[in-house]
Amino acid sequence: LKPPDRAFHGHSRLLVSDVHSQYESIRRGKQEIPKYFNFASDVLDKWSEIEKVGKRPPNPAFWWVNGKGDEVKWSFEELGFLSRKVANVLTKVCGLQKGDRIIVILPRIPEWWLVYVACMRTGIVIIPGISQLSAKDVLYRLQASKATCIITSDTLAPAVDSVASECQFLKTKLIVSKSKREGWLNLTDLYKNQSADHSCVKTRIQDPMSIFFTSGTTGSPKMTEHSQGSLGFRPLVSERYWLDLTPSDVVWCTADTGWILASVGSLVDPWVFGSCIFIHMLPKIESAAILNTLCEFPIDTLIGAPTLFRMLVQNDLSRYKFMKLKNCMSGGEPLNPEVMEHWKSKTGLDICEVYGQTETGVVCCVFKGMKIKPGSMGKAVPLYDVQIIDKNANILPPGQQGEIAIRSKPLRPLGLFSEYVDNPKKTAESERGDFYVTGDRGIMDEDGYFQFIGRDDDIIISSGYRIGPFEVESALIEHPAVVETAVISSPDPLRGEVVKAFVVLSPTFSSSDLESLTRDLQEHVKKTTAPYKYPRKVEFVQELPKTVTGKIKRNELRKKEWGRM
Numbered sequence: 071l072k073p074p075d076r077a078f079h080g081h082s083r084l085l086v087s088d089v090h091s092q093y094e095s096i097r098r099g100k101q102e103i104p105k106y107f108n109f110a111s112d113v114l115d116k117w118s119e120i121e122k123v124g125k126r127p128p129n130p131a132f133w134w135v136n137g138k139g140d141e142v143k144w145s146f147e148e149l150g151f152l153s154r155k156v157a158n159v160l161t162k163v164c165g166l167q168k169g170d171r172i173i174v175i176l177p178r179i180p181e182w183w184l185v186y187v188a189c190m191r192t193g194i195v196i197i198p199g200i201s202q203l204s205a206k207d208v209l210y211r212l213q214a215s216k217a218t219c220i221i222t223s224d225t226l227a228p229a230v231d232s233v234a235s236e237c238q239f240l241k242t243k244l245i246v247s248k249s250k251r252e253g254w255l256n257l258t259d260l261y262k263n264q265s266a267d268h269s270c271v272k273t274r275i276q277d278p279m280s281i282f283f284t285s286g287t288t289g290s291p292k293m294t295e296h297s298q299g300s301l302g303f304r305p306l307v308s309e310r311y312w313l314d315l316t317p318s319d320v321v322w323c324t325a326d327t328g329w330i331l332a333s334v335g336s337l338v339d340p341w342v343f344g345s346c347i348f349i350h351m352l353p354k355i356e357s358a359a360i361l362n363t364l365c366e367f368p369i370d371t372l373i374g375a376p377t378l379f380r381m382l383v384q385n386d387l388s389r390y391k392f393m394k395l396k397n398c399m400s401g402g403e404p405l406n407p408e409v410m411e412h413w414k415s416k417t418g419l420d421i422c423e424v425y426g427q428t429e430t431g432v433v434c435c436v437f438k439g440m441k442i443k444p445g446s447m448g449k450a451v452p453l454y455d456v457q458i459i460d461k462n463a464n465i466l467p468p469g470q471q472g473e474i475a476i477r478s479k480p481l482r483p484l485g486l487f488s489e490y491v492d493n494p495k496k497t498a499e500s501e502r503g504d505f506y507v508t509g510d511r512g513i514m515d516e517d518g519y520f521q522f523i524g525r526d527d528d529i530i531i532s533s534g535y536r537i538g539p540f541e542v543e544s545a546l547i548e549h550p551a552v553v554e555t556a557v558i559s560s561p562d563p564l565r566g567e568v569v570k571a572f573v574v575l576s577p578t579f580s581s582s583d584l585e586s587l588t589r590d591l592q593e594h595v596k597k598t599t600a601p602y603k604y605p606r607k608v609e610f611v612q613e614l615p616k617t618v619t620g621k622i623k624r625n626e627l628r629k630k631e632w633g634r635m
């Protein structure tokens with residue numbers, strides 16, 4: 071790939087506003103949002119036109135590698151051409167229609183992007199799933215969603231077959247594979263022979279586009295519905311966005327395809343700006359491969375979960391020289407300030423924090439160029455009025471801890487999910503007064519920066535003190551012996567509950583005397599944070615329980631801990 075032409079750079083900003091300019095008056099609140107909107111025809115096909123007249127820099131729209139020498143590069147035109155073929159498979163071969171639901175569980179292969187865009191073109195609702203799901207997880211998702219079709223690859227097809235008889239709604243199974251499989255249609259063969267003539271359906275802005283299962287950190291994953299508007303239209307009307315991109319940029323988001331972060335950071339948002347989406351199909355998230363990729367490819371923006379950065383800083387970063395990396399974003403879990411500092415000292419780059427939920431998309435973030443306050447996840451995005459509220463939905467003043475909430479009345483802001491599918495009770499529970507409540511606790515400071523304290527149910531109350539686990543974890547992780555840690559409450563006859571830390575040790579400390587190391591860690595926490603927060607109990611473990619999206623499941627540890635009583 072040629073490096074993006076400098077001359078295009080200034081020009082491309084104008085073009086971004088070409089796609090955006092039609093929405094300017096909506097941004098200014100002078101015009102109502104349109105009744106109809108479809109991301110494929112209103113954004114992707116527009117970029118295709120701009121590209122056709124030679125007004126987009128020579129940057130692919132999609133660039134995929136697998137580390138084995140295979141490479142796929144598509145322009146917007148090619149993306150359009152191929153996704154129309156897939157759209158015809160879905161409607162003509164499978165007989166699916168607008169409003170039908172498909173579960174799509176694919177690794178990071180190019181077909182995932184084609185299927186996604188094909189769903190937009192046909193109005194079919196896509197339900198992305200994570201590749202590591204078990205047969206039981208697939209069954210839960212198929213039954214809960216009543217999906218009539220599933221698309222997956224060789225890895226998960228046997229699991230699907232093992233539960234298919236219990237899924238009365240499932241009619242069609244499509245496999246992306248080099249070989250045939252009994253009872254399955256082969257998408258790879260089918261779409262190549264389809265016609266590329268397809269006209270995009272008309273969708274209302276509130277029509278469903280995707281349904282995401284939440285991570286299930288605190289219970290069964292919930293089906294969260296997003297519309298063409300909340301997912302596709304939202305970035306077009308945000309005056310300032312978490313990603314600041316141009317059509318010359320290359321963006322790499324390492325999130326698994328099943329997570330909303332992939333739909334946002336690896337599909338919708340970069341394409342709104344006409345940028346290139348880069349994908350490395352790493353079979354396993356492995357730090358050396360990631361660092362090498364950043365050195366070999368002109369990636370400008372890297373988006374990942376804190377686990378990614380925690381893993382990367384374990385390497386000797388001075389050995390790597392990144393080709394173009396300038397923006398790093400981390401979201402999905404709190405990022406430890408220690409990791410941020412380490413990364414900055416070795417690479418010169420900041421990690422900008424992004425806070426969001428499946429239900430809300432991005433809520434707060436550190437915008438480009440904004441002052442970073444370590445331990446804070448930035449300011450509210452322009453579309454959301456984010457406040458800290460109490461149990462009675464009263465707004466709390468700066469500096470006071472409460473629940474992070476988004477004003478949702480009288481007007482539900484664009485970006486917020488439509489509902490929990492088939493679960494009006496849960497939907498209602500997420501509302502309090504004029505707000506949607508996130509279930510996370512935080513503090514806002516005088517400048518409007520938000521600090522994450524913890525999930526409401528992770529808060530430890532010891533001798534009357536409220537302790538957020540994250541602060542203790544961040545203190546512990548500063549100690550060289552600690553690779554990862556999870557802090558929860560543990561029963562205590564005197565104090566009700568006390569702070570307990572589960573610690574994964576760094577290999578160099580594995581033969582240490584654990585009793586003195588425990589004392590060391592306790593002293594360290596007492597010195598780095600308020601002494602009452604120190605872990606009275608410490609347990610060393612090989613690994614921590616995590617969700618498939620890589621989040622620490624504190625509730626699982628807590629259940630075990632309290633079950634021991």
Ligand code: ATP
Binds near residue numbers: 400404428525
């Ligand atoms: P479930 O709702 O099923 O229990 P989940 O809440 O983990 O699962 P997600 O929607 O994937 O499912 O995660 C959103 C949550 O992740 C937020 O509510 C918050 O607790 C946490 N989170 C996301 N980003 C950040 C961040 N930057 N800092 C701290 N926490 C974050």
Ligand code: MG
Binds near residue numbers: 427
């Ligand atoms: Mg949640």
